[in-house]
Amino acid sequence: xxxxxxxxxxxxxxxxxxxxxxxxxxxxxxxxxxxxxxxxxxxxxxxxxxxxxxxxxxxxxxxxxxxxxxxxxxxxxxxxxxxxxxxxxxxxxxxxxxxxxxxxxxx
Numbered sequence: 001x002x003x004x005x006x007x008x009x010x011x012x013x014x015x016x017x018x019x020x021x022x023x024x025x026x027x028x029x030x031x032x033x034x035x036x037x038x039x040x041x042x043x044x045x046x047x048x049x050x051x052x053x054x055x056x057x058x059x060x061x062x063x064x065x066x067x068x069x070x071x072x073x074x075x076x077x078x079x080x081x082x083x084x085x086x087x088x089x090x091x092x093x094x095x096x097x098x099x100x101x102x103x104x105x106x107x
Contacts, residue, residue, distance in 0.1 A: 003088040007080045010101075014039065016077050020088035026050045028085045030062075032077070039077055041069040049089035053082060 005018040014036035023029045023046060030044040042065055052060050062085075066078040076099070086092040 003084045003094065005080050005084045007077055009076050012036065012072075016080070018077075018081055018084045020081075020084040022088050022090075026089060028088045030081055030085060032081065034077070038070045038072070038075075042066060042077070044081060047085050049085050049091060053086055053089075053091065 001022075003020040005020075007016040007018065009016065014034055016032060016034035016036065016039055019031045019033075021029045026049045028047050028049055030047055032039060032042055032044060034040060044062060044065060047061055052062055057063050060082075062078050062081050066075070070077070080097075083092070083097060087094045
């Protein structure tokens with residue numbers, strides 16, 4: 001089995017597809033497909049789920065690679081990669097993450 005995620009990041013329009021496949025206990029292989037030039041450089045490979053999810057941003061393989069490739073700090077792809085890893089490793093249930101943005105008039 002694999003876990004798949006589709007990320008629609010909003011205004012840039014570069015849909016990204018993530019596939020996560022468990023290859024060993026706590027180890028998940030991640031592949032990412034996107035039309036975004038920055039995301040195309042994001043080669044993740046095998047992630048140790050426990051280490052990447054619970055040891056902090058500064059030691060995260062996913063966020064480390066993202067720091068090297070992605071220029072837009074609000075890009076949701078790194079988070080989506082970790083959510084897919086989390087599900088594939090059996091550390092979370094497959095539940096969608098939703099961010100809804102709305103400009104509101106001030107009262």
